[in-house]
Amino acid sequence: MISQETDPPATLDDVKGWFPKVDQLLFTWFLERQERGGQSGDLVELGSYLGKSAILMGRHRREGETFTVCDLFDSEAPDDSNQAEMKGSYSTLTRQAFEANYRAFHDTLPEIVQGPTSLILDHVQPGTCRFVHVDASHLYEHVHGDIRAARAMLPPEGIVVCDDYRSEHTPGVAAAVWESVAVDGLRPICVTTQKLYGTWGDAAAVQDELLDWLAGRDDAWHETQQVAGRRLVRVKGKSAARSKPNDVKGLKDRLAKSEKRLARAEEGLARARKELESVRNSVSFKIGRSATAVPRALRRDR
Ligand SMILES: C[S@@+](CC[C@H](N)C(=O)[O-])C[C@H]1O[C@@H](n2cnc3c(N)ncnc32)[C@H](O)[C@@H]1O
Known part of the structure; x- marks a missing residue:
């Protein structure tokens, strides 16, 4: 990862954030599917950090569509718990850093709402996304509140993606997401390790298309499960290099990563050898001293 302070990012991999490859693949599929199907509408992201997912979403904004991002960036959070979360996880975040990253990939910035996501419906009209x-x-x-706002902003066939719907450190997100499924009519389409993709429209029709597409891919693994009487697709990423043996760039990337891992392992090994040597030295020093000491039992003055 390159230094965010000095070098503008050249690829999405250079942007710090939380946006796994399999989700990049699925965002692209969901957005392109809407474009192929002639579905137009605005795009919204609640929580952008340094722009990793926003940069990819921005690639799909078409003529006449608006892309709005909402983030606190370097503003105060609306309550103490949120402020603690900001301080713990995003203390160095600035709007300026987000904008610099975004501009490295796009000529124009998205609409930016700097403030709590509870403000989003003041900026985005119902049913427009x-x-x-x-x-x-x-x-x-x-x-x-964010999922309720998403429901208001989307027509039934729109797509909502909820991050961290199952992470150990985010039980509140899990509770809110599954509550929407159980109580508020959200229909899950698929899940990855990090995200749940859903709709308030016809999930089965989207799943049929998704399954067709996944069947032809060697960079994603999938299965289907029944959850509370409905089909749910589970998708996991596969290493592209492992699945495409003739992909020279993929193999080179893998080689470079393995070489880095090896260099780190060798450094660790050298440190461990040094430590072992110093423990050996101090053990033999102590043994040497006790060997020269006259055992109590043999002392004359007993
Ligand atoms: C997990 S990060 C987003 C990651 C990003 N989507 C990516 O791809 O890397 C969460 C973001 O939400 C923002 N945030 C946290 N609480 C917020 C709130 N109440 N309103 C708006 N933004 C908030 C934080 O500033 C942070 O940038």
């Missing part, structure tokens, strides 16, 4: 990414606060009350 096709895709909403919910990835801001991890607190139940906020995520509950």
